[in-house]
Amino acid sequence: MTQGTSKSALxxxxxxxxxxxxxxxxYEGARSITGAYLGVLGASGFVVGLVAGLGExxxxxxxxxxxxxxxxxxxxxxxxxxxxxxxxAVVPLLALAGSWQVAAGLMIAERxxxxxxxxxxxxxxxxxxxxxxxxxGFGLHEALDQIGAxxxxxxxxxxxxxxxxxxxxxxxxxxxxIVGLIVLLIGxxxxxxxxxxxxxxxxxTEKGLPRxxxxxxxxxxxISAGYADFPLIAYHFQTRAIAVGNxxxxxxxxxxxxxxxxxxxxxxxxxxxxISILMVxxxxxxxxxxxxxxxxxxxxxxxxVLWGVGMGAQESILKAAVAGMVPIEKxxxxxxxxxxxxxxxWFLGSALMGILYDKSINTLVFFSVTIQLAAIPILLLxxxxxxxx
Numbered sequence: 001m002t003q004g005t006s007k008s009a010l011x012x013x014x015x016x017x018x019x020x021x022x023x024x025x026x027y028e029g030a031r032s033i034t035g036a037y038l039g040v041l042g043a044s045g046f047v048v049g050l051v052a053g054l055g056e057x058x059x060x061x062x063x064x065x066x067x068x069x070x071x072x073x074x075x076x077x078x079x080x081x082x083x084x085x086x087x088x089a090v091v092p093l094l095a096l097a098g099s100w101q102v103a104a105g106l107m108i109a110e111r112x113x114x115x116x117x118x119x120x121x122x123x124x125x126x127x128x129x130x131x132x133x134x135x136x137g138f139g140l141h142e143a144l145d146q147i148g149a150x151x152x153x154x155x156x157x158x159x160x161x162x163x164x165x166x167x168x169x170x171x172x173x174x175x176x177x178i179v180g181l182i183v184l185l186i187g188x189x190x191x192x193x194x195x196x197x198x199x200x201x202x203x204x205t206e207k208g209l210p211r212x213x214x215x216x217x218x219x220x221x222x223i224s225a226g227y228a229d230f231p232l233i234a235y236h237f238q239t240r241a242i243a244v245g246n247x248x249x250x251x252x253x254x255x256x257x258x259x260x261x262x263x264x265x266x267x268x269x270x271x272x273x274x275i276s277i278l279m280v281x282x283x284x285x286x287x288x289x290x291x292x293x294x295x296x297x298x299x300x301x302x303x304x305v306l307w308g309v310g311m312g313a314q315e316s317i318l319k320a321a322v323a324g325m326v327p328i329e330k331x332x333x334x335x336x337x338x339x340x341x342x343x344x345x346w347f348l349g350s351a352l353m354g355i356l357y358d359k360s361i362n363t364l365v366f367f368s369v370t371i372q373l374a375a376i377p378i379l380l381l382x383x384x385x386x387x388x389x
């Protein structure tokens with residue numbers, strides 16, 4: 001490993017991080033007001049929930065196909081560019097939507113764009129990340145990503161507040177959308193073959209996906225199934241008067257800030273001690289549910305901090321582990337399968353917790369804590385298998 005190559009790999013990770021920062025600022029900024037915007041356009045609560053759920057479901061399922069297609073065509077840059085273009089270009093168009101049906105279609109198109117760009121982007125990122133240390137590389141990318149996730153909603157909130165309209169909020173997002181695409185195109189010219197970053201020793205010889213990958217995916221599915229989505233948490237805060245008004249988005253911003261820091265910290269720890277650090281992260285994040293759903297505002301703040309810790313650890317460690325345990329030629333498929341499994345488990349777990357919330361909050365908390373802790377012994381098994389190689 002030469003110093004020059006390491007510096008170039010770091011620059012590449014930062015470049016992709018800036019692209020993700022701009023993309024997150026664009027679509028997270030939009031997602032902060034799309035529910036209310038659909039309501040203004042005449043959509044019912046059922047429609048709002050259906051559009052959000054359908055968009056996520058389509059997005060995660062589509063990643064399975066895109067991951068396989070990326071490996072077959074080796075057009076990682078091209079598919080990534082198409083995905084980012086669709087993911088961000090449709091967002092400003094929401095300002096022109098004249099009906100909730102048009103707005104809903106654009107929202108689903110945005111989720112589809114994210115599905116297209118994620119598996120091949122993760123493959124491109126993995127080459128440079130593994131040169132630097134997989135945990136640190138993915139952690140740095142996640143930290144930059146989350147900066148955008150905070151900046152976008154804050155920018156939209158400012159525009160809506162001063163202009164008094166949602167359309168202006170969507171229109172301002174044209175700026176990060178354009179900047180992100182420009183940086184992406186420049187990066188593609190400077191680094192046409194990111195695979196050159198990856199040390200040859202990382203290449204594995206197995207033809208298919210190893211068994212430890214599937215066991216690992218099972219553990220990840222348990223963690224994601226027990227992770228409550230923020231809309232449910234926000235609903236609890238609002239209905240139980242734990243936090244109201246502007247306090248709720250501030251709590252979300254707090255969690256996103258913690259996410260960024262945790263991604264870097266846990267990414268570094270992963271590079272030093274391996275998958276075992278994910279067991280620690282799973283234990284810490286499992287504690288968010290009782291604090292958020294059973295506590296007062298002070299405990300809820302602590303719960304949101306732990307929620308952010310879990311998110312940051314997952315975004316940095318989970319993908320880094322996948323990159324290190326599968327052959328390069330199958331990495332797009334592996335990321336596609338991983339993202340699909342993760343998303344479906346999150347979707348099913350969130351749906352179940354929504355049902356449990358209406359019946360018994362204590363049962364919801366028990367489910368969330370128990371199913372996340374159940375992942376720890378499986379991760380221990382994966383860790384043993386990884387240490388054999």
